[in-house]
Structure formats: C-alpha cells, structure tokens
Amino acid sequence: MSLIPFAPSRPLSIGVELELQLLSCNDYNLVSSAPDILRQIAKHNHPGKVKPEITRSMIEINTSVQYGYGALVNELRSLRDTVTNAGHFLNLAIAGGGTHPFQHWSEQKIYDAPRFNYLSDLYGYLAKQFTVFGQHVHIGCSGPDEALYLMHKLSHYIPHFIALSAASPFVQGHDTGFSSTRLNSVLTFPMSGRAPFVLNWEDFEQFFDRMVSTGVVKSMKDFYWDIRPQPEFGTIEIRVCDTPLTIEIAAAIACYIQTMSSYIMTKQSAEPEEDDYLVYTFNRFQACRFGLEGVFIDPLTNKQRSLREDITNMLTSIADHTKELQAEEAMECIREILAEGNGASWLRKTYEREHHLNNVMQQQADLWMGN
Amino acid sequence: MTWPTYIPQWPLSVSPALWFALALVIAVLLGEGLVRYLKLPRIVGYFCTGLLLGPAGLGLIPELPAIEWRLVVELALGILLFELGSKVNLRWLKANPWIAYTSLLEAGATFAAIFGLLIWFDVADATAAAVAAIAITTSPAIMVRTVAESRAQGQVTERLLLMAALNCIYAVICHKLAVAFMHGEAGISSIHVVFQPLYLIVGSVLLGWLFGVTFERIHRHLGQHEETFSFILFGMITIATIVASTLMLSPILALLAAGLITRYRRQRPQTFPAHFGSAGAVLVVLMFTANGLAADLSGLRENILLVLLLIIIRAIAKLLPVLALASYSGIGLRQAMALGIALMPMSSVALLLTLDTGIAFPTFGAGLGLALMSCIVILELTGPILVQLGLRWAKETPEKIA
Numbered sequence: 078m079s080l081i082p083f084a085p086s087r088p089l090s091i092g093v094e095l096e097l098q099l100l101s102c103n104d105y106n107l108v109s110s111a112p113d114i115l116r117q118i119a120k121h122n123h124p125g126k127v128k129p130e131i132t133r134s135m136i137e138i139n140t141s142v143q144y145g146y147g148a149l150v151n152e153l154r155s156l157r158d159t160v161t162n163a164g165h166f167l168n169l170a171i172a173g174g175g176t177h178p179f180q181h182w183s184e185q186k187i188y189d190a191p192r193f194n195y196l197s198d199l200y201g202y203l204a205k206q207f208t209v210f211g212q213h214v215h216i217g218c219s220g221p222d223e224a225l226y227l228m229h230k231l232s233h234y235i236p237h238f239i240a241l242s243a244a245s246p247f248v249q250g251h252d253t254g255f256s257s258t259r260l261n262s263v264l265t266f267p268m269s270g271r272a273p274f275v276l277n278w279e280d281f282e283q284f285f286d287r288m289v290s291t292g293v294v295k296s297m298k299d300f301y302w303d304i305r306p307q308p309e310f311g312t313i314e315i316r317v318c319d320t321p322l323t324i325e326i327a328a329a330i331a332c333y334i335q336t337m338s339s340y341i342m343t344k345q346s347a348e349p350e351e352d353d354y355l356v357y358t359f360n361r362f363q364a365c366r367f368g369l370e371g372v373f374i375d376p377l378t379n380k381q382r383s384l385r386e387d388i389t390n391m392l393t394s395i396a397d398h399t400k401e402l403q404a405e406e407a408m409e410c411i412r413e414i415l416a417e418g419n420g421a422s423w424l425r426k427t428y429e430r431e432h433h434l435n436n437v438m439q440q441q442a443d444l445w446m447g448n
Numbered sequence: 449m450t451w452p453t454y455i456p457q458w459p460l461s462v463s464p465a466l467w468f469a470l471a472l473v474i475a476v477l478l479g480e481g482l483v484r485y486l487k488l489p490r491i492v493g494y495f496c497t498g499l500l501l502g503p504a505g506l507g508l509i510p511e512l513p514a515i516e517w518r519l520v521v522e523l524a525l526g527i528l529l530f531e532l533g534s535k536v537n538l539r540w541l542k543a544n545p546w547i548a549y550t551s552l553l554e555a556g557a558t559f560a561a562i563f564g565l566l567i568w569f570d571v572a573d574a575t576a577a578a579v580a581a582i583a584i585t586t587s588p589a590i591m592v593r594t595v596a597e598s599r600a601q602g603q604v605t606e607r608l609l610l611m612a613a614l615n616c617i618y619a620v621i622c623h624k625l626a627v628a629f630m631h632g633e634a635g636i637s638s639i640h641v642v643f644q645p646l647y648l649i650v651g652s653v654l655l656g657w658l659f660g661v662t663f664e665r666i667h668r669h670l671g672q673h674e675e676t677f678s679f680i681l682f683g684m685i686t687i688a689t690i691v692a693s694t695l696m697l698s699p700i701l702a703l704l705a706a707g708l709i710t711r712y713r714r715q716r717p718q719t720f721p722a723h724f725g726s727a728g729a730v731l732v733v734l735m736f737t738a739n740g741l742a743a744d745l746s747g748l749r750e751n752i753l754l755v756l757l758l759i760i761i762r763a764i765a766k767l768l769p770v771l772a773l774a775s776y777s778g779i780g781l782r783q784a785m786a787l788g789i790a791l792m793p794m795s796s797v798a799l800l801l802t803l804d805t806g807i808a809f810p811t812f813g814a815g816l817g818l819a820l821m822s823c824i825v826i827l828e829l830t831g832p833i834l835v836q837l838g839l840r841w842a843k844e845t846p847e848k849i850a
Contacts, residue, residue: 104719105717165543168537435718
C-alpha cells in the first residue's frame with residue numbers, strides 16, 4: 078500500500094482534536110462508559126465529531142476545519158456543551174488534563190473496534206497504559222513539500238507547545254515532579270519520536286513505502302511521531318500537547334501554533350538541517366520535566382533560556398501575524414499562562430489546597446464542563 | 449472412684465453459640481470455594497451454609513432466637529442501607545427523568561401484577577397489597593455486596609444501586625399502607641390509616657437527616673481512621689435502629705435516608721472501604737449466614753404453584769418496563785436485559801417486612817406468609833448469581849488480565 082496523495086487544504090487552516098476523560102461522579106475515578114456517552118451524543122445534532130478512543134474511559138472530540146480563534150472557540154464550546162449534557166444525563170463527569178491522577182491502567186477496558194483490538198493484541202499492556210489524554214492540532218499546508226518544511230521548522234518549538242499545555246503531573250496516585258508525564262507513555266511505543274529528516278515528498282513517499290514493505294506499518298496512523306504529515310487532510314498534525322484543562326486554552330494553543338506557522342512560512346530563514354535535532358530530545362525532556370521553567374537551548378546559537386522567556390520573545394516576533402490572523406485574544410490567553418502557570422501548576426495548587434486527588438479531579442471536571 | 453470435676457461430663461453441654469461460630473467458619477470457607485472454583489459470589493456460600501446446616505436443611509444447627517437474629521440482621525442491613533444511600537446520587541433523577549419513570553413503572557408494574565395474581569388466588573385485598581408491596585423490593589444488601597465484590601462500575605451498576613434504593617423506599621411505604629388497611633379491615637378507624645404512613649415517612653426521614661448531619665460532623669473532625677470511624681458508625685447505626693423501633697418508625701427507611709441525605713449534601717467526593725471496613729464485612733457474613741439459618745421453606749411444597757408464579761410474574765413485571773424505556777433512558781438493549789435480570793434478588797428487607805406482617809397477623813404468617821418466605825429464600829439464593837451475571841453481561845466487571 079503506497080502513501081495517499083497529499084490533499085489540498087487552505088494554508089494555515091486549523092483543526093483541533095481533544096481526548097477527554099470520562100469520570101464517575103461518585104469518586105471521580107475513570108469509568109468505562111464511552112459506548113454509553115457516544116450513543117447518547119449520537120441522538121443529537123452537533124458540530125464536529127465525537128469519536129471513541131483506545132480505552133472505554135476516553136472519548137475524542139474533533140472540530141471541523143477552522144481559521145480564526147473566535148470560530149474555533151465557539152465550535153469547541155458547542156462540542157463541550159454537547160458532551161457535558163450527555164454526561165449529566167448519564168451521571169458522568171468529563172474533564173481535560175493529560176493523565177488521570179489515580180486511575181490504574183489494568184482497570185481500563187479496550188474499546189471494542191477492530192483497530193483498537195488490533196493495537197491491544199500488538200502492544201499488550203501498553204495499549205491500556207495509553208489511557209492518556211492529548212490535544213492534536215492540524216495545520217493546513219499549501220503542498221506536501223511545504224508541509225515537510227513546516228514540520229521540521231516547527232519541531233524546533235515542540236517544547237513551547239509541551240510547556241504551555243502541560244497538565245499531567247500526577248500518575249497512579251502520586252506527584253511525579255513532571256509537568257507533562259503523558260509523553261512518557263507515548264515514548265514507550267516503537268514508532269514514536271520524530272519524523273525522519275526528509276525534505277521533499279518524493280523522498281518521504283519512498284521512506285513510507287520502505288517502511289510498509291518491512292511490514293512495520295500499514296498507514297500514517299501507525300507513526301506516533303510528535304509531528305506527522307497527514308496527507309489525507311493536507312495537514313501536519315502536532316501531537317505533543319496534553320489536553321488542556323479548558324477548551325479556551327486548547328483553542329489558544331492551537332492558534333499559537335497557527336500563528337507561529339504563519340511566521341515560519343513567511344520568514345526568510347535557512348533550510349532545516351539534521352543538526353537542528355541535536356538538542357531536540359533534551360529540550361523536549363526539559364519541557365516535560367520542568368514546564369515553563371524548563372531550559373530551552375537554541376541549536377543555531379547554543380543560547381540557553383527558560384521556556385517562559387523564549388515563548389515571551391516569540392510572542393513579540395509573531396505580533397504582526399497575530400494581528401493578521403486576528404488571534405489577539407488567543408495570545409492574551411498564552412500570556413496569562415506564562416504569568417499564572419500552566420495546567421500542571423493549577424493541578425498542584427489545587428492538590429495543596431484539597432489534599433485529596435479525588436477532589437482535585439472533581440474540580441478539574443467542573444472547570445472543564447464550565448460548571 | 450468419682451468422676452473428676454476437671455474433666456467434662458458426657459454428653460458435653462455446649463453453648464449454642466458454638467454451632468453458630470462453626471457455621472460462620474464453614475460459610476466463609478464455602479464462600480471462598482465458590483469464588484475460586486465456580487466464580488460465584490461469596491454470599492451464595494454464606495447463605496447456603498446457613499440454609500444447609502439450619503432448620504430448613506440438615507437441622508444440625510438449632511433455630512436462632514428471633515431477637516438475636518434480628519439484632520444481627522438489622523445492624524448489618526443498617527450498614528448496607530447506609531452504604532447504598534451514600535452511593536446513590538438523587539440529582540441524577542433530575543438530569544435524567546427517564547430513570548425515575550423506569551423505576552416508577554417497574555415498581556408499579558410489579559405491585560399491580562402481584563396484586564392481580566393474588567386476587568386471582570382469592571387473597572383478601574389488603575393482604576394481597578402487603579405481599580405486592582414486599583415484591584417491589586430489590587435486595588439492597590445483595591446489590592451493595594455483589595457490586596462491591598465484583599468491582600463493577602458503569603451505567604447498569606449505578607442504575608441498579610439507584611433503583612434498589614428507590615424500590616426499598618416504595619416497598620416500605622406501600623407495605624405500611626397495606627398493613628394499615630389490613631388493620632382497617634380488622635375495624636380500625638380510617639384517620640389512622642392516613643396518619644400512620646405519614647408519621648412513618650416524616651419521622652424516618654427526620655431521623656435519617658439527623659443521623660446524616662451528625663455523621664458528617666463527626667466524620668469531618670475524626671477523619672478516615674478506619675477503626676475509630678467504623679466503631680462510631682456502627683454505634684450510630686445501632687442507636688438509630690433502636691430509636692426507630694422505639695418510635696415505631698422504619699429503621700430501613702431511616703438508614704437509607706441517612707445515606708441518601710449524606711450523599712446529597714456532600715460537596716466533595718468521598719469514598720469509603722466496602723461495608724466501611726472489615727468489621728462491617730464480618731457483619732455482612734453474619735447476616736447472610738443468619739438469613740440462611742432463618743430460611744423457611746416449609747410452605748414450598750404446599751404452595752409450589754403460587755411460589756413459582758410469584759417469581760415468574762415478578763420477574764416479567766420488572767424486566768419489561770426496563771426494556772421498554774431503555775433507549776429513552778440512555779442504555780442499550782443488552783444493558784437493559786442485564787439491569788432487568790439483576791433487579792431480581794430479594795433478601796433481608798423483604799424478610800423483615802414479611803416477618804413484621806406475620807407478627808401483626810398470625811394467620812398471614814401461617815399461610816400466605818410461608819409462600820412468600822419460600823420466594824424470598826429462592827431469590828436470595830439465586831439473586832447474587834443473577835446480579836453477577838447481569839454485571840458481567842453488561843461488561844461492567846473488570847477484565848481478566850492476560
């Protein structure tokens with residue numbers, strides 16, 4: 078099976094996917110009720126899509142193709158309300174966040190669908206352990222070569238997106254000290270990491286064919302890269318973000334990525350080089366471990382800054398594009414995260430006040446559902 | 449040579465408590481065996497042991513004195529009712545009224561069907577109503593226990609707990625009304641027929657509210673230390689049971705209301721260990737074994753047709769409304785089947801109501817009451833298995849780890 082052709086799409090258009098937690102209203106542990114809530118949601122009209130995920134305590138909401146922050150937030154709000162109403166009807170709570178703080182992986186159940194059963198057979202316990210919740214952002218690209226260019230250029234800023242969205246400090250009942258632990262679960266998969274350093278689509282197709290012929294993958298879906306091209310939609314998909322605690326933050330981060338893409342695609346700069354990736358995993362680790370306080374090393378200049386500082390600088394650099402894309406409100410939200418902390422620090426503060434992870438989870442759900 | 453006083457005389461004079469203690473050990477071993485080899489719920493073993501060794505079976509253990517039996521059952525049932533109430537979110541009924549309709553329809557259909565059946569068997573109206581009220585019950589004890597043991601979670605589990613709690617409320621109230629009518633037929637003025645149930649409901653709920661609020665206060669200050677906490681809780685449950693009986697209120701209603709009110713008022717999620725710790729778990733074993741010992745199948749042979757019809761018609765009357773309203777209330781047909789089947793069990797609440805009726809009306813206790821007792825025994829034995837089957841069928845029990 079060869080790679081499908083790269084579909085046309087409006088450059089810089091955005092689409093957001095959010096994986097969400099389904100919770101019992103009694104103890105706020107995860108509950109395997111995805112089939113029930115999906116059945117309930119299917120009874121009503123709503124924008125976008127609501128889909129199952131690998132285990133039955135997760136669902137995913139997808140927006141349609143959007144361009145501006147206002148419309149994106151509106152669609153996400155409408156999707157949130159749809160899911161929240163269905164949740165109330167079934168006595169379920171819904172929450173954002175990258176991990177559930179005290180669920181046990183072995184209690185999770187695989188959603189009964191051919192692809193998920195295949196993944197469960199292949200990956201064993203990793204499949205259940207993959208009950209983590211991420212935000213994926215699609216950015217439309219004018220063509221396949223542009224997509225690869227943008228992918229390699231954006232890879233450099235992956236730590237920005239991780240630090241801004243990080244909302245998974247607690248795992249299996251304990252504070253890990255990390256801002257985002259979710260990516261540690263992704264890293265255990267053999268096809269995770271970063272895309273190969275290939276700059277034109279023909280070479281990428283060759284790489285793909287070679288991988289298919291080895292039998293390791295069947296489609297683009299089998300690559301769990303941090304950023305991957307999605308020829309089906311004519312986009313690149315950024316997959317490193319935790320699901321933020323509110324849909325407003327989710328939309329703001331999507332627009333931050335969009336605006337930065339606009340900046341990258343218009344700025345004259347050097348071609349991507351393999352050497353750009355020298356510090357990739359170190360920077361990525363720093364963002365996961367320390368969030369906005371993490372160290373960010375610029376591979377071109379070798380300069381070290383905190384991620385907070387680097388994002389602040391970036392907001393200034395992309396100011397013109399912010400205006401052009403009418404994303405001021407989104408960047409205001411990003412500044413607020415820089416000033417007041419990301420989801421991980423909200424969760425830690427809440428835990429300090431409440432002393433029980435069940436209570437933290439309840440407030441996390443109330444925050445997401447807009448109660 | 450005289451028989452030395454330090455060696456016991458033959459035949460040995462043994463305290464009857466020994467037999468009960470022995471039964472308990474056997475019950476627990478049998479329960480473990482059932483889980484291990486047949487994957488059945490433990491309580492089936494507890495109940496079976498009482499049934500097999502007690503007067504209804506081999507007769508190895510003498511009948512328990514009614515007062516002691518009642519003490520054990522009321523305390524253990526009190527714990528389970530409070531536990532049930534504290535797990536049930538009444539606000540859900542507002543968000544999804546279809547569950548309330550399902551519950552009302554299911555209870556109404558059960559009452560009507562059993563009432564009709566008994567009228568057809570030439571039973572007096574008020575007596576038929578009392579039995580029909582008891583038939584509404586879905587054993588809260590079996591529900592709480594089997595759900596805890598199977599570690600089930602999901603829509604069927606939550607609806608089962610909610611509907612068991614509601615059925616318990618309907619049954620106690622309808623039963624009290626029916627008994628009042630039975631007294632009415634015996635020539636008691638009608639003002640009391642109205643006033644008595646009112647007193648019962650308001651009084652029991654007030655007592656439950658007082659219990660709930662006091663418990664909350666104490667719990668907030670004491671924290672989760674299991675020993676302290678379960679000691680206080682059991683003390684409070686005993687006090688509430690005795691106060692309720694003294695004031696001629698319903699201990700069942702009071703403790704269920706206490707749990708429901710605690711849950712309703714609570715701002716933060718709160719989890720307790722199953723049966724509030726190991727002391728509670730011991731009482732639960734005691735209760736199911738004692739229920740087995742008290743099981744009375746003497747009316748079975750004589751009333752076999754009636755007993756079978758009662759069980760079958762009650763099953764249909766519970767299952768059909770659940771199936772009919774399934775899709776409106778947001779569950780699939782498979783889940784509705786599972787829920788309907790799991791609503792079958794009867795045990796302590798039904799047993800206490802039947803005994804109370806028998807005490808007030810000895811002719812009932814010697815006639816129709818015996819048929820009803822046989823029903824309860826059969827549904828207490830098979831009930832936990834049906835609940836477990838339902839929960840497994842609905843895929844709400846944990847998956848086996850490969």
